[in-house]
Amino acid sequence: MKNSRREPSDSGQFAFQGLDRVLHEKARLGILSSLIANQNGLLFAELKTVCSLTDGNLNRHVQVLQKAGLVEIWKGNQGKRTVTLVRMTDEGRARFLEYISVLEQIVAEAIEASGSKERAPQSGRPRLGWSPV
């Protein structure tokens, strides 16, 4: 029978090395999620709306993603206005899906841990001789 409890001595087991901070940041996770759902790209103004970001914030995060090779930026014209299109690169897609598979694992383990165990009583001291801080 599988024992789902991990030994707390498993070094680095919860360090989540695969959670690349470039992708894990909340706003950038939103940008990438919206781009994977819109693979021909989204206009800057559309991204702003679906991600609820300000111009400045969106700009900053898109630049981080571009620098990391995860998105590409295109300029085009709509009438007299120059508009910006942001599109996920192939590398971005691959790295985002890797990141998503790490999240998937975290979710599965949390659900397993929360459901398969007897809930320890939370009131009172954990053992004799302990005092709260």
Place this chain on the structure above:
Amino acid sequence: MKNSRREPSDSGQFAFQGLDRVLHEKARLGILSSLIANQNGLLFAELKTVCSLTDGNLNRHVQVLQKAGLVEIWKGNQGKRTVTLVRMTDEGRARFLEYISVLEQIVAEAIEASGSKERAPQSGRPRLGWSPV
């Protein structure tokens, strides 16, 4: 037939309001994941090992979690040494599982978006009249 493509005009659809920054931070996500798998709590030294954090970092993140009511901290003695036990609170457990359900949704949508669509060609310009930046 369900059309999984979201309209880019859905305001805030990718803002991920439910991704509480207190829980979403990578190190804190590791701490909470290890605590939900060890519901009687983990010693500070054990947490350090499984999360691969330094004393200073672990201290800082545990304090953030304690201030948010997600973990509780107990002091006890092992021989002559004072040791610290960190344990998830009931509120922490509930909020962590809410957070996990948001992650689960993000994962499901990313997998659906990546699998159900024809991949747009990535080479060349997205449309006539666009230039890369």
